[in-house]
Amino acid sequence: MVSQDMIKLGTAKSVIRELAAFGAARSAVVGAENVLDFSLGNPSVPAPKEVQDAIVDIIKNNEPKVYHSYSSGAGHDACRTAIANNLNKRFGTDYTKDNLLMTCGAAASLNIVFKALIASNDDEIMVLAPFFPEYTVWIEGHGAKQVLVPCKDDMQLNVEGIREALTPNTKAIIVNSPNNPSGVIYTKEEVEQLCALLVEKSKEYGHPIYLITDEPYRELVLIDGLEVPFIPNMYDNTVVCYSWSKSLSLPGERIGYVLVPNKVEDKMVMAAVAGAARVLGYVCAPTLLQMVIERCVDVDPDLTVYKKNRDLLYDGLTKLGYRVAKPAGAFYLFIEAPDGDSEKFSEKAKAYDMLVVPGTGFGSKAHMRLSYCVETEKCEKSLAVFEKLMAEYK
Amino acid sequence: MVSQDMIKLGTAKSVIRELAAFGAARSAVVGAENVLDFSLGNPSVPAPKEVQDAIVDIIKNNEPKVYHSYSSGAGHDACRTAIANNLNKRFGTDYTKDNLLMTCGAAASLNIVFKALIASNDDEIMVLAPFFPEYTVWIEGHGAKQVLVPCKDDMQLNVEGIREALTPNTKAIIVNSPNNPSGVIYTKEEVEQLCALLVEKSKEYGHPIYLITDEPYRELVLIDGLEVPFIPNMYDNTVVCYSWSKSLSLPGERIGYVLVPNKVEDKMVMAAVAGAARVLGYVCAPTLLQMVIERCVDVDPDLTVYKKNRDLLYDGLTKLGYRVAKPAGAFYLFIEAPDGDSEKFSEKAKAYDMLVVPGTGFGSKAHMRLSYCVETEKCEKSLAVFEKLMAEYK
Numbered sequence: 001m002v003s004q005d006m007i008k009l010g011t012a013k014s015v016i017r018e019l020a021a022f023g024a025a026r027s028a029v030v031g032a033e034n035v036l037d038f039s040l041g042n043p044s045v046p047a048p049k050e051v052q053d054a055i056v057d058i059i060k061n062n063e064p065k066v067y068h069s070y071s072s073g074a075g076h077d078a079c080r081t082a083i084a085n086n087l088n089k090r091f092g093t094d095y096t097k098d099n100l101l102m103t104c105g106a107a108a109s110l111n112i113v114f115k116a117l118i119a120s121n122d123d124e125i126m127v128l129a130p131f132f133p134e135y136t137v138w139i140e141g142h143g144a145k146q147v148l149v150p151c152k153d154d155m156q157l158n159v160e161g162i163r164e165a166l167t168p169n170t171k172a173i174i175v176n177s178p179n180n181p182s183g184v185i186y187t188k189e190e191v192e193q194l195c196a197l198l199v200e201k202s203k204e205y206g207h208p209i210y211l212i213t214d215e216p217y218r219e220l221v222l223i224d225g226l227e228v229p230f231i232p233n234m235y236d237n238t239v240v241c242y243s244w245s246k247s248l249s250l251p252g253e254r255i256g257y258v259l260v261p262n263k264v265e266d267k268m269v270m271a272a273v274a275g276a277a278r279v280l281g282y283v284c285a286p287t288l289l290q291m292v293i294e295r296c297v298d299v300d301p302d303l304t305v306y307k308k309n310r311d312l313l314y315d316g317l318t319k320l321g322y323r324v325a326k327p328a329g330a331f332y333l334f335i336e337a338p339d340g341d342s343e344k345f346s347e348k349a350k351a352y353d354m355l356v357v358p359g360t361g362f363g364s365k366a367h368m369r370l371s372y373c374v375e376t377e378k379c380e381k382s383l384a385v386f387e388k389l390m391a392e393y394k
Numbered sequence: 395m396v397s398q399d400m401i402k403l404g405t406a407k408s409v410i411r412e413l414a415a416f417g418a419a420r421s422a423v424v425g426a427e428n429v430l431d432f433s434l435g436n437p438s439v440p441a442p443k444e445v446q447d448a449i450v451d452i453i454k455n456n457e458p459k460v461y462h463s464y465s466s467g468a469g470h471d472a473c474r475t476a477i478a479n480n481l482n483k484r485f486g487t488d489y490t491k492d493n494l495l496m497t498c499g500a501a502a503s504l505n506i507v508f509k510a511l512i513a514s515n516d517d518e519i520m521v522l523a524p525f526f527p528e529y530t531v532w533i534e535g536h537g538a539k540q541v542l543v544p545c546k547d548d549m550q551l552n553v554e555g556i557r558e559a560l561t562p563n564t565k566a567i568i569v570n571s572p573n574n575p576s577g578v579i580y581t582k583e584e585v586e587q588l589c590a591l592l593v594e595k596s597k598e599y600g601h602p603i604y605l606i607t608d609e610p611y612r613e614l615v616l617i618d619g620l621e622v623p624f625i626p627n628m629y630d631n632t633v634v635c636y637s638w639s640k641s642l643s644l645p646g647e648r649i650g651y652v653l654v655p656n657k658v659e660d661k662m663v664m665a666a667v668a669g670a671a672r673v674l675g676y677v678c679a680p681t682l683l684q685m686v687i688e689r690c691v692d693v694d695p696d697l698t699v700y701k702k703n704r705d706l707l708y709d710g711l712t713k714l715g716y717r718v719a720k721p722a723g724a725f726y727l728f729i730e731a732p733d734g735d736s737e738k739f740s741e742k743a744k745a746y747d748m749l750v751v752p753g754t755g756f757g758s759k760a761h762m763r764l765s766y767c768v769e770t771e772k773c774e775k776s777l778a779v780f781e782k783l784m785a786e787y788k
Contacts (some may be wrong), residue, residue: 009669046457
């Protein structure tokens with residue numbers, strides 16, 4: 001009588017949740033410091049001091065009505081203007097507050113954009129594997145079809161594969177770079193090829209194919225001088241979904257935005273985004289946090305620990321003989337299991353109290369995801385475990 | 395190409411938004427203190443000091459990771475336990491954290507419950523007029539049919555009308571008491587009749603008819619000694635949607651819950667609720683606010699101003715000859731326009747810089763909604779305007 005689909009989703013086995021339960025049980029026995037938990041995407045770098053200062057300052061110097069009242073559905077003007085100015089300064093754009101709608105995080109942003117763009121059950125949303133598994137839940141939840149296209153062996157864009165999978169029903173492609181779970185940043189050349197392909201195919205099909213960029217890791221670039229291609233400057237029909245969950249370490253606060261540039265051809269996309277936010281019950285983004293973002297939008301994340309962990313693990317693991325996609329951003333490594341069975345590897349690792357997530361749900365059974373947003377000491381300790389595990393395969 | 399339904403929702407004319415724009419324009423000319431704006435449901439009573447103290451205290455005494463990290467999808471255990479304890483103390487129930495799922499406010503709660511319960515396009519959700527107009531958007535957005543049943547002239551439950559409108563497709567009835575827009579609290583006797591009717595009809599149809607209680611105003615009872623019937627204790631298949639937007643004056647912070655008591659027959663309802671929260675992109679409720687609620691759940695709202703405004707307006711308006719549904723809770727009055735045309739009245743009121751919302755969207759063209767969560771001085775001033783307006787009709 002109640003929705004069987006929702007029951008299925010609510011009771012679905014979650015590998016990450018099961019690992020967390022195992023980790024909690026082992027922590028109680030051996031101490032949390034001895035469980036090498038690489039399963040979660042909760043940033044280990046604390047939210048910058050500017051955020052705490054902003055919260056306390058806003059509360060001390062304003063009446064509660066100022067920071068606790070509803071904002072408009074799109075969000076506070078001052079917050080959206082501050083974000084537009086930040087983007088304009090960095091990317092040479094000319095956005096205003098009217099290009100932005102504040103949301104309760106990237107998951108909300110993506111759901112709002114899916115609901116806005118998907119107009120029929122025939123619509124296809126293309127997802128590039130490896131990918132964040134909740135995409136599937138949301139795309140199917142909004143009645144569209146997910147079309148999976150694997151990336152190349154180096155986890156870079158497979159533009160020829162995308163060409164073959166495009167159909168007149170392709171409504172959009174999700175691009176998530178820096179990527180969860182691979183940590184790869186798609187190269188400018190390959191993104192350019194993708195954009196050229198979509199211009200060609202949009203013309204051929206007679207309607208735009210949207211690029212939906214999922215960018216919570218945009219600011220987490222761990223190679224000095226490397227730039228993440230800013231896709232709205234490369235392809236007109238781009239809609240950006242952003243969140244401060246990772247860049248300001250605020251995952252619990254649910255604060256992000258949808259950006260619809262003026263270059264998007266269909267001038268009704270932002271109206272559809274506003275309608276979708278309304279119909280999904282997202283009245284407004286948390287208002288105290290909107291005021292915090294207004295003040296902290298120019299604060300850069302501290303990447304020192306993530307860089308250190310990345311170098312330590314990537315160098316150590318490749319030296320041990322592991323094949324690892326070259327991680328340039330985010331805080332993930334996507335490691336090939338020695339025999340191509342990540343589920344078996346994840347099980348074996350538990351014997352050493354080390355938690356890594358099998359890649360099956362991310363679109364590759366051969367790989368496992370390691371979230372290195374943890375203490376550096378645990379990264380160091382893990383190398384000895386990885387060495388022992390590799391020995392088991394030889 | 396993009397969703398035409400979403401464009402329609404995103405561009406829909408909003409009477410309240412238009413009144414707000416008019417109010418802002420007039421404020422610039424005559425000063426905000428001279429615009430009698432009764433259009434919005436933003437609480438005028440500030441969030442209690444305990445809330446500000448809790449936020450500052452949490453920040454000063456914890457690492458950011460403690461309050462900014464993801465919680466589980468259902469929410470922090472400590473927060474949910476505190477809420478369960480509060481309810482148990484007041485209503486003699488035996489809830490635990492497992493009966494609660496934290497949400498981003500009542501709009502999120504309702505959307506999650508609709509998504510969980512609605513299993514087919516034939517499903518009907520019954521709405522009792524007058525009602526909060528977004529119900530329609532959400533019910534239709536989740537693919538069900540809205541069935542409207544008007545309340546009686548005194549805005550109390552019309553149990554016979556509900557009986558006539560029930561069908562084997564009735565999935566749920568929304569009960570919102572204290573009511574937006576009428577301020578009426580449904581009497582215990584009539585709620586009992588409704589519950590008895592639903593027991594009878596559930597049996598007849600061979601499946602439960604759910605009561606979805608939308609309770610953001612539960613704590614806003616303005617008549618001493620009057621009790622709001624706690625429906626989960628009267629009817630087993632009740633699912634509660636709550637928010638602290640009004641009781642703690644936190645509308646911008648988006649914090650609330652869904653309560654599924656153990657008495658609900660179908661033991662999979664909470665699983666479906668969890669699945670629905672997931673598929674709609676509600677990753678978790680804002681975590682800093684979850685910690686605030688944990689500490690402030692026992693704080694009572696200060697109702698002094700609302701009581702004063704209610705008495706002043708209800709007494710003054712009835713003396714002037716207006717017919718007003720007897721308001722017992724929330725901070726709304728639902729006033730009959732002298733000639734039954736609230737849209738005309740609202741237009742006339744603008745000439746005096748007074749903003750009242752025509753009731754058409756709430757399900758009654760004859761009435762207008764007056765939100766008296768404003769300074770008492772404005773309520774006093776408004777009576778002179780209501781007097782002049784009444785004179786225009788004579």
